[in-house]
Amino acid sequence: MEVVPASNASLIVVDVQRDFCPGGSLAVPHGDEVISPLNRVIESFAKANLPIFFTRDWHPSNHCSFEDQGGIWPVHCVQGTPGAEFHKGLLVPKRATIIDKATEANREAYSGFDGTDLADRLKKLGATTVFLGGLATDYCVKETSLGALREGLEVNLMLDCVRGVDVHERAIPKVPFECWCNGVFGFRVRRQQWISSIARSNEIIILTLRASPVRPSKHAARRKQSRTTFDIYSF
Numbered sequence: 001m002e003v004v005p006a007s008n009a010s011l012i013v014v015d016v017q018r019d020f021c022p023g024g025s026l027a028v029p030h031g032d033e034v035i036s037p038l039n040r041v042i043e044s045f046a047k048a049n050l051p052i053f054f055t056r057d058w059h060p061s062n063h064c065s066f067e068d069q070g071g072i073w074p075v076h077c078v079q080g081t082p083g084a085e086f087h088k089g090l091l092v093p094k095r096a097t098i099i100d101k102a103t104e105a106n107r108e109a110y111s112g113f114d115g116t117d118l119a120d121r122l123k124k125l126g127a128t129t130v131f132l133g134g135l136a137t138d139y140c141v142k143e144t145s146l147g148a149l150r151e152g153l154e155v156n157l158m159l160d161c162v163r164g165v166d167v168h169e170r171a172i173p174k175v176p177f178e179c180w181c182n183g184v185f186g187f188r189v190r191r192q193q194w195i196s197s198i199a200r201s202n203e204i205i206i207l208t209l210r211a212s213p214v215r216p217s218k219h220a221a222r223r224k225q226s227r228t229t230f231d232i233y234s235f
């Protein structure tokens with residue numbers, strides 16, 4: 001069964017660039033494993049004529065995140081260099097929109113919403129829900145997901161389509177879900193048992209995040225910021 005996302009859905013593919021894949025200067029372990037499941041999703045969205053966005057890290061050569069500039073990362077994704085190109089296995093439809101981020105020397109941006117027009121573009125499209133995958137789970141995917149939630153969008157995080165810098169993250173969904181979500185998103189997830197049973201199927205597992213109003217009390221602020229549910233899509 002093929003599930004076509006609703007017409008209010010957009011796809012955001014985060015930073016599937018050569019430098020973040022094996023052989024690149026800031027390779028995410030098994031980063032290239034996201035390409036095959038992502039291509040299936042990209043094809044589904046393209047066939048359904050739904051909006052597709054590709055974010056890319058697009059740094060000047062003296063970017064503040066680089067070690068030689070006092071940052072924490074090796075030089076990566078410098079504008080116009082081979083390392084900044086999308087992985088050659090990634091399907092990038094002609095009509096897709098490319099969003100460049102962290103383009104200023106003195107400003108880091110992990111989120112595709114940070115310093116870009118992505119939120120405006122989605123608003124104009126009337127998007128209420130985004131499907132999200134790419135690299136790396138614990139940095140740009142996480143921050144882009146949180147950015148989307150802040151914009152009031154529902155986020156469908158495609159767990160087969162993400163890999164993390166921390167090697168433990170790539171074991172999703174084999175690691176206990178509660179630990180993973182607590183570590184990466186800072187909220188609790190139940191129904192772990194159910195998740196480990198669907199993890200055996202070949203379908204794409206989606207973690208659905210929705211921002212819920214937080215009551216203005218000390219305790220509420222510490223509690224989860226978003227509700228989570230799980231859906232399975234077959235692309």
Ligand SMILES: [Zn+2]
Pocket residue numbers: 057059065076077102
């Ligand atoms: Zn970067």
